[in-house]
Amino acid sequence: MSFSKRYLTINAIAENKAKEYAKAEKATLEHYGEDVFNAKAIREYLPKKSAEKLLNTINNRALLDPEIAADVAHGMKQWAIERGATHFTHWFQPLTGSTAEKHDSFLDIEGENAIFAFSAKNLIVGEPDASSFPSGGLRRTFEARGYTAWDPTSPAFIKRHTNGATLCIPTAFCSYTGEALDKKTPLLRSIQCLSLSTQRLMKCFGLKEEKVTITLGAEQEYFLIDKRFYLHRSDLLQTGRTLFGATPPKHQQLEDHYFGSIHQRVLYFMNEVEHELWRLGVPAKTRHNEVAPGQFELAPMFEDLNLAVDHNMLIMDTLRLIADRHGFVCLLHEKPFAGVNGSGKHNNWSINYGDINLLNPGNNPQQNAVFLTVLSGIIRAVDSHADMLRATVAHAGNDHRLGANEAPPAIISIYLGDQLNEVIENIEKGENNSKHKAGVMQIGVDTLPNLPKDATDRNRTSPFAFTGNKFEFRAPGSSQSCSGLMTVLNTIVADSFDYISEQLESHIGNEEAFNNALQKVLKDIIKTHKRVIFNGDGYTDEWKDEAARRGLPNAVNTMDALRSLVNDKNINLFGKYGVYSKKELQSRFEVFLEEYHRKIRIEGEVALNIVRNNILPAVIEEFKTELSAVKSATDAGITVGVDALKRNVELLGKGLEDLTEKTEKMEKAVTGLHEEILEAMAELREVVDRLEKIVSDTLWPLPKYREMLFIK
Known part of the structure; x- marks a missing residue:
């Protein structure tokens, strides 16, 4: 064949491949959102007027x-049935931190005929049993009534399973007496209060009223391990983390896993996860290897906050479901393996006013003024209510992660970057020493230095970092719902926006007086609250000392952090905005406190069982084997190697004594306080992990880190 003919043949093959790829891409895009009762489905299945009213809502x-x-109920039923659904459920988010659902079939009997029916009442309200969900005293056991209420702003979707499908309707969940028993209701309240406060603040600048959209992009980290290892680890089965396990010689220290080539088996899993999420309308965008071996990340595109929170719950469900199909188990615990990176959920948050992102630095005096006002309001909010933000990420799993090498410390601070920090300092001083522009910096008159979209570096050690046009809250744990922390952030920022508006509203219409008032309020805010701004390394002991000198709170564990939920300052603030009543805050304090105690106690009892039933017998068997070898050699008159055998026996004997001592301490601790349990578990783990290194693989009863972390 001539070169020209070969070239034509290669070209033809390439063109065919391109057509195949284009066809596959089109098919994939056509499936996007097909399991969501979205705007397209609403227009197709509802009468025109009803569709318009629902879309307006x-x-x-x-x-x-x-x-x-x-009309909505009828159209939704038809749409769901056509996609194989036989049941429906009100899908809600109780205080357990996960999702809940009770399935009812569409089946109804009309005379002698079986039909599928779904009424307006079925759509709008449901009545699940509220007594068995945690309520912190809002509901007593004999007070079982609770209600789920349809949230039309989050679209219904189809959840597919092996032999059918279920229509899931996102709902709020409240008690018979009206208190919120879930995480969605306060979130919706906080979105409303921040929207109103933002509109009020923007009115001060003479801007016409626009829709406020609070957006979130939640980066989800997780681990994958082979299911066969998981099933042989009762600690993973019952607590989500390994209570024992020696760190292997090689883990993440070569930094070769982060952003590395994705293992083919994992890639198959990721592909299926993404396609499942795309069908559910979840815009999964980014996937990559994380720092630790066996650790990965999935990040969606930014969405409306309420929808993004629901979608994150779906992401976690989907990761677990698809992992099982591929012979994996997805671990969402914050620290499933000691000695390597834990997993977080980085919440990227911003506020849009119409088409304008209020966290985008502007290019003219008014835009600059709005940006700096919003930024100053957020600085005030975070400093004034750092304790409440810390409380939102307080969690037994997160206690193992916060302050470690991959997570920010428990001290809440803000990172702005050098360039923006310089601007803030100049506002406080009432001058401009920037190399970008000389003279006095007068807000609303002079322009800022040109700030590019990414005007800051990234600071992985900061809990709350400005990253160009958004704030990234890095403290939340991977298993936690985004609802609680976003509820708090929205509310405290609303309070700051209202505070600023109160200082400005009397000067509206007088440009000079307004600019002077704005200059003063921002200067005062920065002077009072700049202590929360820290651009350095949050991991150092020096920062802990410096934070203490600044008076920043440092709640090092869950118990310390949760107390903020019930202090008078926070009760008054959240009551003022109607986000949480006093009873609702007290209930959450009780629920989270009880959850923490229960988790620690479960871990202690599981650790004790593993040692008693698995570790101790293995160590005794190894001890007997080594002792038998010493006796056999001595009886045979062999002297070479006997001393080495004796040293091994003594090493095992010492380990056996230590193990017995720490096990006895653990037995006493599990009946006591959580501090005693944690201390006893740490001491027991030190002994077990030491013994793991000297007991033979054939006898050691638990899969080891070196087996679980590296996917084959």
Whole structure:
């Protein structure tokens, strides 16, 4: 064949491949959102007027017209049945931190005929048993009634399973007496209060009223391990983390896993996860290897906050479901393996006013003024309520992660970067020493230095970092819902925006007086609250000392952090905005406190069982084997190597004594306080991990880190 003919043949093959790829891409995109009752489905399955009213509620937060409920229920039922659904459920987020659902079939009997039916009442309200969910005293055991209420701003979706499908309707969950028993209800309240406060602040600048959209992009970290190892680790089965396990010689220290080539088996898993999420309308965008071996990350695109929170719960469910199909188990615990990176959930948060991202530095005096006002309001909010932000990420799993080498410390601070920090300092001083522009920096008159979109470096040690056009809250743990922390962030920022508005509103219409008032309020805020700004290394002991000198709170564990939920300052603030009542805050304090105690006690008892039933017998068997070898050699008159055998026996004997001592301490601790349990577990683990290195693999009863962390 001539070169020209070969060239034509290669070209033809390439063109065919390109067509195949394009066809596959089109098919994939056509499936995007097909399992979501979205705007397209609403227009197709609802009468035109009903569709318009529902879309107005979804897009503009208008009140839902109850007269369209029957049309919505009928259209939603038809849509779901066509996709194989036989049941429906009100999908909600109780205080357990996970999701809940009770399935009812569409089946109904009409005369002698079986039909599928779904009424407006079925859509709008449900009545699950509230007594068995944690309520912190809001509901007693004999007070079982609770209600789920349809949230039309988060679209219904189809959850597929092996032999069918279920229509899932996102809902809020409240008690018979009206208190929120879930995480969604306060979130929706906080979105409303921040929207109103933002509109009030923007009115001060003479901007016309626009829709406020709070956005979130939640980066989800997780581990994958082979299911066969998981099933042989009762600690993973019952607590989500390894209570024992020696760090292997090689783990993450070569930094070769981060952003490395993705293992083919993992890639198959990731592909299926993404396609499942795309069908559910979840815009999964980024996937990569994380720092630790066996650790990965999935990041979606930014979305409306309420939807993003729901989608993150779906992401966690989908990761677990698809992992099982591939022979994996997805671990979402914050620290499933000691000695390597834990997993977080980085919450990227911003506020849009119409088409404007309020956290984007502007290019003219008014935009600059708005940006710096919003930024100053957030600085005030975080400093004034750092204790409450810390409380939102307080969790037994997160206690193992915060302050470690991959997570920010428990001290809440803000990272702005050098360039933006210089601007803030100049506002406080009332001058401009920037190399970018000389003279006095007068807000609303002079322009800022040109700040590019990414005007800051990244600071992995900061809990709350400005990253160009958003803030990244890095403290949340991977298993936690985004709802609680976003609820708090929205509310405290709303309070700061209202504080600023109060200082400015009397000067609206007088440009000079307004700019002077703005200059003063921002200067005062920065002077009072700049202590929360820290651009250095948050891991150092020097920062802990410096933070203490600044008076920043440092709640090092969950118990210390949770107390903030019930102090008068926070009760008054959240009551003022109607986000949490006093009873609701007290209930959450009780629920989270009880959850913490229970988890620690479960871990202690599991650790004790593993040692008693697995570790101790293995060590005794190894001890007997070594002792038998010494006796056999001595009886045979062999002297060479006997001393080495004796040293091994003594080493095992010492380990056996230590293990017995620490086990006895653990037995006493599990009946006591959580501090005693944690201390006893740490001491027991030190002994077990030491013994793991000297007991033979054939006898050691637990899969080891070197086996579990490296996927084959």
